[in-house]
Amino acid sequence: MSRGLAIVAGLVAASLAFSGCLYAAIPDTARPTTSKSPDTSGINDDLLPFYGQTLDWTACDDFDCTTVTAPLDWADPAKGEIELALIRSRAEGTSEPLGSLLTNPGGPGSSGVELVRDSVEFAVSDPVRQQYDVIGFDPRGVGESTAVTCLDDAEMDAYLYDIPDSPRGTDAWAAELLARHEAFGAACEANSDGILPYITTENAARDMDLLRAVLGDTELNYLGYSYGTFLGATYAKFFPEKVGRLVLDGAVDPSASMLDVNVTQGIGFESALRAYMASCLDDDECPFRGTVDEAMDDLGTLLATVDRDPIRAADGRMLGADSLMTAIVAALYSQDSWVYLTTALTDVLEGNAEVAFQLADFYNDRQDGKYVGNQTEAFRAYNCMDYPLDSTPEQVAEAQAVLADEAPTIAPYWAVAPDPCEVWPYPPTGVRQPITADGAAPIVVVGTTNDPATPYEWAVSLADQLSSGVLVTRVGEGHTGYNKGNECVDDAVETYLLEGTPPKDGLRCE
Structure with missing residues (x-):
């Protein structure tokens, strides 16, 4: 969420410890791949060509795939069209499915198609997969849908990993970064075929109603993680009467400004880093010693050292403090990933950058020198259209002071x-x-x-805002709460999705 660090608040980052270990269940290939009739009730004539589409599903590995045509601009449907990519993991049970369950892994910019194709078991538990057709989709601008396109692989490497020439915090440093951002935006404009003004959460939420309708559902059943909670809440704002069973996990506060988001996330990651450090210090393999405060001071010294004297990796890239911070953030999304952080920090202390770059590359969707998705481009496109530019210099200075006080280890690089x-x-x-x-x-x-990525206070705020909001609290570490082994949370979510009975508001799951 942070524009400075480009935090991807998504389930994909949280799955670091599990990626490559999850396999989608194979659906019964004897079942037909046809669709139900689209729901066109109450649709205006200018939108009927979109809402009246019949889906043509085709087999894609162990799933079904299709595309849906949507208006480029919902305010002016005649302006042009875009395509949305869908994937379906068909209900595995023998009874009639409850309908479709749309999912979104977050970001903005994470691929819902990739989530279902590569790790549907991580996204949705077995009882839910038994009774729903689980639908992954790439929102407009993302992945296999009509996508935001900016830089090639080498240019993206330079944008994400090159270390500025000027000293951190100087006017020249800020000017250099701003020039990079301006060149990045210009490349996105040049290579994205005119779609940038329409890559907004409001348009994406209207796309979701189109998906609901062409899937043949009269109400939207939806499981959204992280940024996906903002997408789901925005859908509910526009189409409250179409809301079915919505679960929003790892909530984003729709009333928070970008500056508020930056500060709250920075403090959240500092808190998660302290929790990691407390755990690390109990392990003989931990490269730090002493109290948590002392270890955090030592980590701050390490970051400053790398900032001053970057470490060259085998591929020639230089690990500076910003890339090391990206690696740290990537590992803090899940407590199961802390072991990788210990290895990375131990190696960096010994002058080895390889594991740190592996973490940073995972975070940036980079594999073998290539970017396998466009999450950085889509993330920037959505956030720059969704968040007003309304912070004053005085507010920015105050935010930096708060970060320095409450997140002293992270603040210099946030x-x-x-x-x-x-x-x-x-x-x-x-x-x-x-x-x-x-x-x-x-x-x-x-x-x-x-x-750390979507701090708990945002979930409290969103549940309070929503007239029908029901808050479930998972006491613990890491990003998002459902399908993470907490039986209390899982039972609450599954009972609602499968039976329609919401949990008691304020349920607290230790």
Whole structure:
């Protein structure tokens, strides 16, 4: 979420410890791949060509895939069209499915198609897969849908990993970063075929109603993680009467400004880093000693050392403090990934950057020198259109002071300025305000008490905002709460999705 560090608040980052170990269940290939009739009730004539589409599913590995045509601009459907990519993991049970369950892994910019194709068992538990057709989709601008395109692999390496020539914090350093951001935005504009002004969460939420309809469902059943909670809440704002069973896990506060997001996330990652350090110090393999405060001071010294004297990796890239911070953040999404962080920090202390770059590369969707998705491009496109540029210099200075006080280890590398969206090719169109979704069915909001990417206070805020919000609290570490081995959370979510009975508001799962 941070524009400075480009935090991807998504389930994909949280799955670091499990990626490559999850395999989608094979559906019964004897079942037909046809679709139900689209739901066109109450649709205006200008939208009927979109809402009246019949889906043509084709086999793709062990799943079904298709595309849906959507308006480029929902405010002017005649302006043009885009394509949305869908994948379906068909219900595995023998009874009639409850319908479709749309999923979103977060970001913005993470691929829902990739999530279902590569790790559907991580995204959705077995009882839910038994009774729902689980639908992954790439929102507009993302992945296999009509996508934001900016830089080639070498250019992206330079943008994400090159170390600025000027000293950190100087005017020249800020000017250099802003020039990079401006060149990045210009490349996105040049290579994205005119779609940038329409890559917004509001348009993506309207796309979801189109997907609901062409899948043949009269209500939307949805499981959204991280940024996907903002997408789901925005859907509920526009279509409260179409809300079915919505679960929003790892909530984003729709009323928070980008500056607020930056500060809260920075403090959240500092808290998660301290929790990691406390655990590390109990392990003989930990490269740090002493109290948590002393170990955090030593880590701060290590970051400053790498900032001053970067470490060359085998592929020639230089590991500076920013890339090391990206590696640290990547590992903090899941407590199961802390072991990788210990290895990375031990190696960096010995002058070896390889594991740190592996973590940073995972975070940036980079494999074998190539970027396998466009999450960085889509992330920037959505955030620059969704968040108003309304922070004053005084507010920025205050935010930096708060970070320095409450997140002293992270603060020097958690820039709240310069803001890359200052030089985005288009001005933002989004607003930051509470979402109430009056008239919607119960909406279950799951928050984890020490979630660094979407801090717990955001879940509390979103559940309070929503007229029908129901808060479920997971006490623990890491990003998101459902399908993480907490039986209390899993039972609450599954009972709602499968039976329609929401949990008691305020349920606390130790």
